[in-house]
Each structure stands twice: as structure tokens, then as C-alpha cells.
Amino acid sequence: MIKAINLKKDFGDFTAVNSINLDIKPGEIYGFLGPNGAGKTTTMRMLTGILKPTSGSIEIINKNLFNNELEIKSKIGVVPDEPKMYENLKGTEYVEFIMGIFKANNEETKNRFDEICEAFNIDYLNDYIGDYSHGMKQKLMVATVLMRKPKVIFLDEPTVGLDARAAKILKTLLEKYKNEGTTIFLTTHILEIAEKMCDRIGIIKDGSILAEGNMDELRNMSEKENQSLEDIFLELTGGDEFGDIIKEL
């Protein structure tokens, strides 16, 4: 469903993503983890057609992304790291715009959106988006993606800004969508979410994938036994030397 071959992105002399290969199956939740600046968002931007890779190829829903860009974009959903929206539109107008642009202006999508609104407590759509808090925008952004039931969903830090109830509902909905065959690509810094939800996890650092697999496979790669994802992540990304720094502080 999501396939990336030798994906590379250079910004001038700096290589943000270096020869990444991904093969994510239908109905799979793939967690993409890494420290700040590792290349997660750049990778996601390439996979969603926002950025053109320097080299390599991407296939989404078995089609080359850059030869079928608009068709693929209409079938995928993207929840970016920051829920930026047109601040001078009302929530209702934004939803109408999204429905129109994705050609999803039908009763089925509308009814699904109403149900998601009820679940997420979205009752502020008559107000201007400029007056929303970060969490309110994030809920609306998630709702406008989920209402379309896309075949592939990309989520960049989706639980940031969400209250506990909304985060729980989102996780449940993603599980439900996954069981119905939707492929989900997810980045998060909350390792418990990745550990519980993801079928497979990829850990990226300095633009390269250090490890990939399900929890058992990742544990096998580690030297110690019965490690949590947090321990594995820190072992791989070199964050476990923080003890000495804390002592110094």
C-alpha cells in the first residue's frame, strides 16, 4: 500500500533522508519513530506528495505517486504535525471546503462527520477557526480526514493537543479503520502509543532507518531481553547516556 524505494532528500549540502526503503501492507499500522530532526516529517512529506525526493521512488496504492499525484492525494488522508487551517473561515465552511475539494460532498460522508463530531465533542463549528485552541483545530483536522475514510492515512503526531478522551477515541477509530483495511502511517513521540497500536515500527535517526519490525523483532535486535520500546529506542538512538547529563545538572 505504501512503498518507498531508496528514498533520499537533500536540502543543499544537508541530507535529511538517506536511502529509505518502506513496504507497508494494507490494513497495517506502521509507527515511524525517531528523535527530533531525524527525518520523520521530511519522509512523511515526501510520501504525501508535499516534497519531491531528490532520488528514489514512491508507490501509494500500487501507483507511482508523482505520475498519479492528484488521484492518489484524493484517496489518502493527511493529519500534519501542525493543524494549520484558514483562520477566517468558520468550521462549517472549512468542512464544506474539504468535502468539495476531495469530492466527498455526499450524505454518507456528512453523516460520518456528524458521528465523529459527536464522539470528539466538536460543537464549535459555527465559530471562526482563528478563535480555536490547538486541540480544537487538531480534532477538526482529524475529523475531516477520518470522515472521508481514506485508503491510506498519514498522521504526524496526531495526539498532540488532544484531551485524553479525544486521544482514546482517535486510537479506537484508527484500530477500527485498520481492521477495515485502511493502512496507517503514524509518527509519534509517545512510545506507549506506538508499542500498543503499531503492527510494525521503524526507527529513524540522521535520515536513515536504524531498525524496523514488530515488537518481537525489535527486541531480538536488542542485546538485552524483555526490553520496552522506550529502552530499545534509547539504545538505538543513543539517548541512554542522559543519566550522566542529569547527574551534572
Place this chain on the structure above:
Amino acid sequence: MNDLFLILKYGFKNKARPKKKGLMSNNSVFGNIFGYLFPAILFMFIMLPFMLSVFNNTMIEIMPGVTFAELMASMYIALMSLLFFLQYSPAIINTLFNNDNIEFLLTTPVKKGTIFLSSAIDSFLVSGLPIGMMLSVIISYGIAADVNIFNLIISSIGYIFLMISLSLIAGLIFSYFIGKTAAKRFSQLMYFASIFAFVFMTNFIPTDQINQAQQGQLSGIFGNMTFLTGEFFPHTLLLKSMHGNIYFGLLSILISVLIIVLIYGVSTKLDFVTSRKKSKNKEQKIKLTGGMPVLKKDLRLLQRDSQSLFLILYPFLFPLIFIFINVQSMAAMNIMFIFIGSMYAAILSVGMMVNDMKIWPIPKTYPIKTEQIINNKISIPLIIFLTEYVIITIISAVLGYTNIIDYFMVIPVGLLLYYAALYGVKTYLKNPQRDTSNKNNVLTFKETIVFEGIIMGFGAAIFGLLTVYKINMQTPFLDWSTILINLVFIGIPILCMGLLIFLIKQQKEQIKKYSNEI
């Protein structure tokens, strides 16, 4: 004081990313201050000689002890003071509550009074237009009335400080019960009102020397306006101070200082963070509307931006004011419309781009081409301004000011407007990290000069030559052969239009290049 300077310095730095280093670069404090005050200074210097000639010609008594010049100066200063007051005080609230850094500043050990003052200074820089206009009136009246230069300077400073401090009091009071959106809209409305008022006034008053017969007429018309010279008005005290009673000027400065000190203390009790207002209507109706979602969205955002509304209305209303007041020639309309309309078409296209760039790269996840997003920003200003031009031409035709050549002018006007909208989009895409908070200043000084130079060049070559041709058609005065006349007065405009089409193609290629980089 150090805190205040630091907030202002980094506030300006935060507005735009620098391209060049230096004292007057985009990012230096002085460069920024100059950039913001430039329209006010420009207006002041443009109006100064005009107002001077007006006051020189009207220094004649229309009532006992009251000259027509004094009455007009009173009217102008009162009006500009009112507009400044009504624009500046809500602008302070808008700057205060729309400041992205306010929550951060409140966590720092900086006094709330300092934050309020920084907001007041920041707002003043974008509200200076009525002050610039007012200064042109005060200075030109002072010169015409031959007042002492020292009195003129002290009185002007005192009066402006008094206006600022009175506006600060109002801003402080308003901040307790006016929302940021209402404050922003009101402030912008007053900004535009001051421009319209000034344009109207400068065309309404007589600029020629008043004779005895007119003196009697003016006494009749303006006789009941002499209440404006009443001693209880601050502007009257300003005029009296200029004429020798300097105590008013000194007293104004003293009062202003006291007010600022008082405000500094009181503003520490202000609650700067506003809570979100929630709509009472709970029913959320999503309409399953048809096509053109991008166009609908662009038009909605355009309609909700009061600055854009001004940009749209001004090029239309300005020539209309001229039609009904004193200029009754289509050639003058053309030139006026082209200079203002093309500039505003460029600014409008930038403003529309900003709406999408603020949420970039999210629009790139939509199943539409980037060209579609950009094309609307070019076609909407083009259609709006071209329609305005056609309406102006129709009105002129109804009033009998047009001839056959004027109807063909719609082609070069359309080309120039198209070029203008393309120029706006291209210039913005070339450097999207610019300060776009004040849409009248989205283009840099250099970009504006280059653009206006191109527009003026084409305007003069096309409309100038066609106008001469038109006049020669009506009353032949050129002793040239018909071939030569056609070659020069029709051939050169056609050549210019060809060149314009070439430049349009060039702009489109550059837009394509820059849009691939965003």
C-alpha cells in the same frame, strides 16, 4: 526603557526575515520604522505644496476675525484628529491581543506597562497616516499664516503628543470591553476613511485665489461652521498657540507626559489575554454544495478581509470622486485607475497568496495542482479590477466623456492588470518570508518603485499616445501625414502591448519556477 527597546527591536525582527544586513535593511529597527512611516511621510510631502497653495489663496476673512484658511485648517485638523483617535486607540488593542508573543512576554519579568507601551508604539507606526496628513495641514497653514517657526514646532509637537496620549487613554478603556476582531476592523475602517476623507476634501475646496464675489458666497456656506473655531477645541488652541500663545503647546507636552506616566501605572492592571468567544448557535449545518470549492474559499476569505475590501473599492471610488468633482476626462480616469488599480491588483494578489501560505504546506496535500491555487490569486484581482474599469468607462460614456478609442483601452488596461497580478504573485513567491501584517506595505520600497516604473512607462506610452491620437481625431492639430500619425500614435501602443505580452509570459515562467520551490 531597555526592556521597551528590546521588545520593539525583536518585535520588528520577528515580523520579517532579513535579506540584507545594514542599518536600513528590512530587518533593522530604523529600517522597519522608516518602512512603516513611509506612507505617512510621503502623504505629508505630497500634500504640503498643495495645501500651502490652498491656504495662501484663502487667507481672507469670511467672518469677522475668522479667515477662510483658518476655518479650513480647523476643519481638517479636527477631522484628521478624530480619524487618528478612532484609528489609533483600537489599533493598540488589536496589536496587544493579536501579538503572538504576548503570552511569552507575560511570563518574562517585564512590566505590563512596558508591554502596553511597546504595543502603543508599534500601533502608532501603522496608524501614522492621519498624523502625516494633519502635519501637512499644520505646517502649510503655519507657513501661509507666517507664524513663528519655534511656535509652530512646539505647538505641533504638543498637539500630536496630546492626541497620542488621549488615544492611549481611550485604548486603555476600550481594551476592557472591545474584542480584538472588532478593534481590528474598526481601526482599518478609520484608516481607509481618513484616506477617502482627505481625497474628498482636497478636491472639494477651491484652489484658486478667492475673489470678492466668492468671499460673500463662502460666508453664506461656511458661516455656520465657525463653531469649529471655538476656544474649547484642542485644534483651536493649537492654532492660537501657533499664532503666539505658546503656553498651549508647552502645556500639551506636560499633560501628555503626565498621561503617559499615569497609563504606564494603570496598564499593569490590564488583563492582556482574551478568552475565546463561543457562538450561541449550537446547530452546525454542513451544506453539500457543488463545485469550485477553491474559488468559493478564496472569495470568502477576500470578503472577510477589510483591508482587501479597501483595496478593491479605492481604485473604483477614487476616479468616481474625480468624475463628479472636477476632472471630466476619460484620459485622466485611465491614468488614475491604472496607477492605483494595478498597484492594488498586485497587493491584492499577494494578500490572497498569504492566506494559503499561512497554512502551507497543507494545501499541497489537497488533490489539486499548485497552479490552480495560484491562478485564482491572479484571475480574481484581474476580473475585479477590469470589471471596475468597465463600469467607470460606462459611467463616463453615459456622462459623455468617452469616444471610440476609450472603448479599446480596455485591452491594454486588462493586460496591465494581468501583469500587475502576476507581478504580485511572482514577487511574493520569490520571498514568501516577508511581513504581511499590513497589506498596504507587502511590497518593499524597491519592488514598489520597480513596479510603478514599469506601469508608469507603459501607461504613458499606451494611454498618453492614444489620448493624443484621440484629441487629434476630434480637433486635428498635428501637421503630420496620416501614415506617420498612425505609425506613432497607434503603432507604438501596439508595440508596447506586444512587449507587455512578452513580460506577462516571462512572469508566468518565473511563477512556475518559484511555485515548484515552495
